[in-house]
Amino acid sequence: MKKLMFVVPVLLMGLFSMSCSNDDEGGNNNNVDVIVGAWKISSIIVDDTDIYPILVFQGVCEIETVSHFYNDYSVVNKTFQENAEGDCEAGPDDNGTWSREGNVYTITINQTPTSAELNFSDNNNKFTTEQQFEGQTARVTFSRQ
Numbered sequence: 731m732k733k734l735m736f737v738v739p740v741l742l743m744g745l746f747s748m749s750c751s752n753d754d755e756g757g758n759n760n761n762v763d764v765i766v767g768a769w770k771i772s773s774i775i776v777d778d779t780d781i782y783p784i785l786v787f788q789g790v791c792e793i794e795t796v797s798h799f800y801n802d803y804s805v806v807n808k809t810f811q812e813n814a815e816g817d818c819e820a821g822p823d824d825n826g827t828w829s830r831e832g833n834v835y836t837i838t839i840n841q842t843p844t845s846a847e848l849n850f851s852d853n854n855n856k857f858t859t860e861q862q863f864e865g866q867t868a869r870v871t872f873s874r875q
Contacts, residue, residue, distance in 0.1 A: 762801045762803070763799075763830055764850060764854045765799045765828070765830070765835060765848070765857075766799050766800065766801055767798075767799060767874055767875070768796050768797070768798050768799075768874065768875040769796065769797050769799070769857075769872040769873065769874060769875060770794075770795070770796045770797075770872060770873060770875050771793050771795075771870060771871070771872055771873075772856070772871050772872065772873040773869075773870070773871040774793075774868055774869075774870050774871075775868070775869040775870075775871075776866055776867070776868050776869075777866070789812070789816070789818065791810040791811050791812045791818035791819075791821075792809070792810065792811070794810040794818055795807055795808060795809045795810055796808045796875055797872075799828055803827050803828055803829060804825070804826070804827055804828075805825070805826050805827065805828045805837055805839070806823050806824070806825050806826075807823065807824040807825075807826075807839065808820070808823060809821035809822060809823065809824060824839050824840070825839070826838045826839035826840070833847045833848060833849065834846065834847050834848075835847075835848050846859045846860075846861070847859065847860075854874075855873065855874040856871055856872065856873050856874070857871070857872050858870065858871045858872075859872075
């Protein structure tokens with residue numbers, strides 16, 4: 731578990747490319763896709779254990795990132811980072827694009843594409859994806875903001 735705590739920020743960076751935003755991101759009710767809106771991580775399950783509360787308790791700032799998906803296929807990740815005092819503060823925005831083929835979404839940030847299958851639930855207000863990292867599977871759930 732300790733090893734996982736050190737790799738979680740790296741794992742999350744890959745997953746943050748898969749976040750979303752709320753329906754007003756598109757400016758109307760005719761959204762291009764269900765992913766349009768603002769999204770934030772709400773659960774991270776590893777080995778049947780939700781480690782999200784542990785990360786919150788430990789002050790891992792990266793889990794506060796909110797991803798905004800827009801109708802024009804652009805995405806903006808509003809990131810958070812630790813400052814010199816150890817507090818979380820707004821970091822630089824990561825801008826990119828997104829596309830969809832079936833249930834597979836591809837997010838490109840800094841010219842690096844990341845693809846994942848997203849499974850929507852709760853009337854499209856949550857989605858879950860799985861990531862492999864150093865031999866472990868993390869099931870990450872995002873909730874609409």
